[in-house]
Amino acid sequence: MLDLSYVRGQFPAFAEPSLQGQAFFENAGGSYTCQPVIDRLFRFYHQRKVQPYAPYPAAQAGGAEMDEARTRLAGLLNIAPDELSFGPSTSQNIYVLSQAVREAMRPGEAIIVTNQDHEANSGAWRRLADHGIEVREWKVDPETGHLDPAELEPLLDESVRLVCFPHCSNVVGEINPVAEITALAHAAGAWVCVDGVSYAPHGFPDVDALGCDIYLFSAYKTYGPHQGIMAIRRELANLLPNQAHSFNGDTLYKKFTPAGPDHAQVAACAGMVDYIEALATHQGVSPREVAGLMHAHEVALMQPLLDYLGTKNSVRLLGPTDAARRAPTVAVALQRPAEGVARDLAQHGIMAGGGDFYAVRPLQAMGIDTVKGVLRLSFVHYTSPDEVDQLLAALDAVL
Numbered sequence: 001m002l003d004l005s006y007v008r009g010q011f012p013a014f015a016e017p018s019l020q021g022q023a024f025f026e027n028a029g030g031s032y033t034c035q036p037v038i039d040r041l042f043r044f045y046h047q048r049k050v051q052p053y054a055p056y057p058a059a060q061a062g063g064a065e066m067d068e069a070r071t072r073l074a075g076l077l078n079i080a081p082d083e084l085s086f087g088p089s090t091s092q093n094i095y096v097l098s099q100a101v102r103e104a105m106r107p108g109e110a111i112i113v114t115n116q117d118h119e120a121n122s123g124a125w126r127r128l129a130d131h132g133i134e135v136r137e138w139k140v141d142p143e144t145g146h147l148d149p150a151e152l153e154p155l156l157d158e159s160v161r162l163v164c165f166p167h168c169s170n171v172v173g174e175i176n177p178v179a180e181i182t183a184l185a186h187a188a189g190a191w192v193c194v195d196g197v198s199y200a201p202h203g204f205p206d207v208d209a210l211g212c213d214i215y216l217f218s219a220y221k222t223y224g225p226h227q228g229i230m231a232i233r234r235e236l237a238n239l240l241p242n243q244a245h246s247f248n249g250d251t252l253y254k255k256f257t258p259a260g261p262d263h264a265q266v267a268a269c270a271g272m273v274d275y276i277e278a279l280a281t282h283q284g285v286s287p288r289e290v291a292g293l294m295h296a297h298e299v300a301l302m303q304p305l306l307d308y309l310g311t312k313n314s315v316r317l318l319g320p321t322d323a324a325r326r327a328p329t330v331a332v333a334l335q336r337p338a339e340g341v342a343r344d345l346a347q348h349g350i351m352a353g354g355g356d357f358y359a360v361r362p363l364q365a366m367g368i369d370t371v372k373g374v375l376r377l378s379f380v381h382y383t384s385p386d387e388v389d390q391l392l393a394a395l396d397a398v399l
């Protein structure tokens with residue numbers, strides 16, 4: 001069982017006087033930052049803020065920390081260190097990848113996108129239609145938001161080169177069977193790009209076991225600094241054309257990052273692994289088993305919230321009502337604009353958000369008025385039962 005008081009002790013926000021009494025339920029927009037990340041950022045800015053890798057001690061230490069972050073994160077994700085790269089954000093990483101894929105494809109070839117994705121893993125790919133690439137849409141069930149692998153199969157044929165889908169949608173919350181979908185796509189000869197932004201905060205995945213060619217997520221939602229992280233498997237990375245400075249094209253972890261790296265933030269990403277490893281040691285499990293502990297805690301806290309929302313006629317709960325099938329990113333459509341409801345909840349010490357969360361396509365696919373938007377209640381493993389009780393009481397007062 002997860003030791004919640006140990007977990008919360010690793011996040012300074014829980015000891016911050018100005019945040020006392022405030023229960024944080026907008027984690028899908030960006031999580032609290034763990035202490036090791038803050039310590040590493042502080043140390044970098046104080047002691048290493050020079051050109052990394054230059055031949056003087058501060059530069060050597062800074063460069064070594066950047067390499068350490070990449071190597072240790074890659075280890076946690078079960079990929080090789082040069083298959084992991086950092087970029088400013090997942091949206092930008094996907095944009096750059098879409099340019100590489102465009103150059104590698106021929107007009108008439110096809111890609112598949114979903115209408116369950118956040119715009120980041122949708123719009124950049126759809127725009128390749130302007131370059132003669134056929135874009136096919138794998139559609140959600142308009143009632144439930146469910147993405148059925150059986151609906152993907154008829155879209156796959158020999159002209160499809162890439163299938164893009166989310167590990168978990170940031171409004172539907174359902175966990176998609178990545179390994180199963182990847183196997184279908186690979187059998188048809190297509191590469192696979194998975195947006196893991198809404199999934200990774202609930203347990204870092206074993207990317208090798210998932211089998212996908214590209215896996216992306218955002219460090220600022222996984223207890224880290226504001227960086228995008230992408231895993232690109234070697235076979236595909238070698239095939240795609242360089243998007244960076246010409247002399248960086250032979251280095252896989254530089255090839256798809258045209259921007260200069262944010263040295264301090266890249267280095268601080270090692271703190272995410274410090275946290276997971278420390279938690280694993282504390283709990284007596286392996287770092288990869290931490291995901292299971294997080295999931296069990298989140299499911300136990302989420303089910304009462306789903307059950308409560310299910311009893312309210314005035315709200316439409318998106319995604320599964322069974323907590324075990326989803327992440328605790330719980331969106332509901334209401335009869336009034338969601339932003340106003342979030343403002344009312346703030347009066348009760350609840351930090352939650354209302355809007356479209358850049359998931360305009362999935363909301364429209366489910367017939368939801370995107371002007372009213374949805375109220376999103378999202379938490380992670382550091383959330384406590386007391387905070388969920390506070391949320392339930394606040395919802396009761398506001399809805």
Ligand SMILES: Cc1ncc(COP(=O)(O)O)c(C=O)c1O
Nearest residue numbers: 089090091118120170197198218
């Ligand atoms: C599911 C999902 N994908 C992609 C993104 C975009 O990530 P970033 O802000 O790093 O560009 C978000 C951001 O909210 C998201 O929720």
